[in-house]
Amino acid sequence: MFIGFDYGTANCSVAVMEGNTPRLIPLEGDSCFIPSTLCAPTRESVSEYLYRFFGLTPSDKLGEQILRSAIANNREEGIELMHGDLVFGQAALDTYLDDPEEVYYVKSPKSFLGATGLRDIQIRFFEDLVCAMMSNIKQQAESHLQQDITQTVIGRPINFQGLGGDKANMQAEAILKNAALRAGFQDIAFQFEPVAAGLDYESQLTEDKTVLVVDIGGGTTDCSMIRMGPSYRDKTDRPDSLLSHCGCRVGGNDLDIALAFENLMPAFGKNSKSQRGIEMPVMQFWNPIAINNVAAQTDFYATSNLKVLDQLRRDAESPQLLQRLIEVHQQTLGYQIVRHAEEAKISLSEQPEFLSSIPLSASQIETHISSGQLAEAIETPASKIVELVQGALTQSQDKPDVIYMTGGSARSPILRALMERELPGVPIVAGDYFGSVTAGLARHAQRTFS
Template identity: 60%
Template sequence: MYIGFDYGTANCSVAVMQGDQPELVALEKGNPYIPSTICAPTRESVSEDLFRFRDIQPSGDIGERLLRRSIAFNKEEDIRLEQDDVHYGEGALNTYLQEPGEVYYVKSPKSFLGASGLHENQLSFFEDLVCSMMANIKHQAESQLEQTIHQAVIGRPINFHGRGGEAANKQAISILSSAAKRAGFQDVQFQYEPVAAGLEYEASLTKDMTVLVVDIGGGTTDCSLIQMGPSYRTLSDRSASLLSHSGQRVGGNDLDIYLAFKRLMPAFGLGSKATSGIDMPITQFWNPIAINNVEAQKSFYARQNLADLKTLQKMAQDPSKLSRLLQVYFDTLGHHLVRKAEEAKIALSDNQHFAAKLAHLSDAIEIDISQSQMIEAIDSPKSKMIELVKEAVQRGQTQPDAIFMTGGSARSPILRDAVQQVLPNVPVIGGNYFGSVTAGLARWAQTCYA
């Protein structure tokens, strides 16, 4: 059996073809979308769980060394891993929110896959993370379908990391391919996510058109200018109809991070001064919430950074704010702050004000954010997204007949208006913001495997 598999930055989903129509499969409590999150008692528990409870062997010599170290660490810390100690999706998020400082939690491992400067142990560990999530999704889908899944077309962004170029893309695809094979998929192929979304939109067309697909996901924004319609629908090779691509690692997560930085982090000392009059270092407020940046997270939560944070508190004109930053360090609250910013972003799409309640702090606080403040905070990542829209049209040297917007962040009226301003006379069409890519991947899987 074959599936379309959207291993997304924000959510994961799976679709199968029922006749000539794709159908999404329930993965978590009847929901076809499972958040791209994983939570375990310790970082080391992920690798041990794969081996001990899922019968998934480590990947090569490096993977074996990682597994041995993981088992030794948990034993030394007297952590006895039990079946179902590793959680996924909403279950992972709920476990983290209950005791943020007591568990290992990752949101959006896909964001790390093309990062530069990763050593072989990090690459092996990220493969274990992805494999664990994929194995869970495959198991859940097979339970619903009552069939074994052997083949999958997996979605991929145009570029996993803008700065890494093709080397970063190859690294990410290698991790995804190996993780999928270890998770039990016998044959895996990849398709660009905006192309997949375009295939789903194409199924509704009654005439040929040139369509600009704008896919604004959690981690990346990808644009494809595609010729599509009845004349193209049955082709197994679509390369000639793909006029241009553009893509970069900037997505919904970046909007959340920028909003958290600009509107929440001042309560933790951003913009404040030391008693000497010197500004507090910006990186100490950016790194804890840069949840899609491996080095930023590593730098902030490093043991040696604790001394620097304590020194900043002693030097601060307002030490109470730096006390909150220390609590972020001790309780690993970076993900919690970004989640609060995400809630604010969603609410402010339709409301003028939102009160962000930070309840996990010892001095629980409430921060009011206005819609205009939110718009100002996300201007930098929004501008990058709009440049990608322009780039795709310029490269294709063709004006589109329509713009098809998909991806969770494409629901934002702010982003939709910004895209419309670039191409004011081209209609903007929205589909299933979360499911278009998955459905299109299932359609392409049918082309590949049926």
């Protein structure tokens, strides 16, 4: 049996075809979307849990070395894993929020797959993370369908996050493929996420159109200019209909981080000064919330940085603000801050103002954020999305009949207004913001494996 598999930065989902109609499968309770999160007792627990409770062995000698080291480290720490110690989705977030200091929590591992400078041992560990998530999703889907799933088309962005170009893309796709093979998929294909979204939209068309697909995902934004409609729908090979592809490493997470940096981090000391009038170092407020940057997170949460933060607090004009930043370090609260920014972004798509309330050990930090402040905060990442659209238009040397916007952040009226300004008079349509890519991947899987 085959599925379309959207392994997303923010959420994961899968779909099967029932006749000519895709159907998304519940993966967490009644929800067809499971947040791309994982929580374990320790970092090393992930590899050991895969072996003990999923029955999955490493793919090579380096993987075996990681597993042996993980088991030894867990025994040294007195950790005996139990079934259920590795949790996913909303359950993972809830576990992390309950006690952030005592668990290992990962959000959006897809963001790291194309990172440059990764050592082989890091790549294998990311493979374990992805394999664990894929295995859980595969098991949930098979339990619901009461069938084994052996074939899948996995969505991928035009360009993964990372600065390595084609090399980064090859690295990320290889991690996804190896993880999927270990999870039990036998036949694996990939499709660009905006093309998949376009395939789902195409099923509704009664006449041929040139469509600009703008897919604003959690970690990347992708644009594809595609000729589609009844004349193209049933073609297996249709390279002439794909006019252009462009992708950039900017997505919904970047909007959340930008909003958190500009509007939430001042409560932790950003823009404050020392007693001598010197501004606090900006990177100490960027690194904790740069949740898609391995190096930034490592630098901020390093034990040595705690001494730096404590010195900043002693020198600060407003030491109570820097004390809050120290608490962020001690309790690994960067993910929480970005989560509150995401909540504000979502709410501000429907209302003019939002009150953010971040709980700390001794207080609640309340911040009023307006839609105007949101627009100002995300101006830089939003401008990169506009540049991407311009690149797709230039590459295709064509003008679309319609713009099809999808992805969670495509709901933003700010981004929609930017599209209208860039292509005045071109109608903008939207389908299922979260499910169109998954549905299109299932349609492509039907053509690939039937």
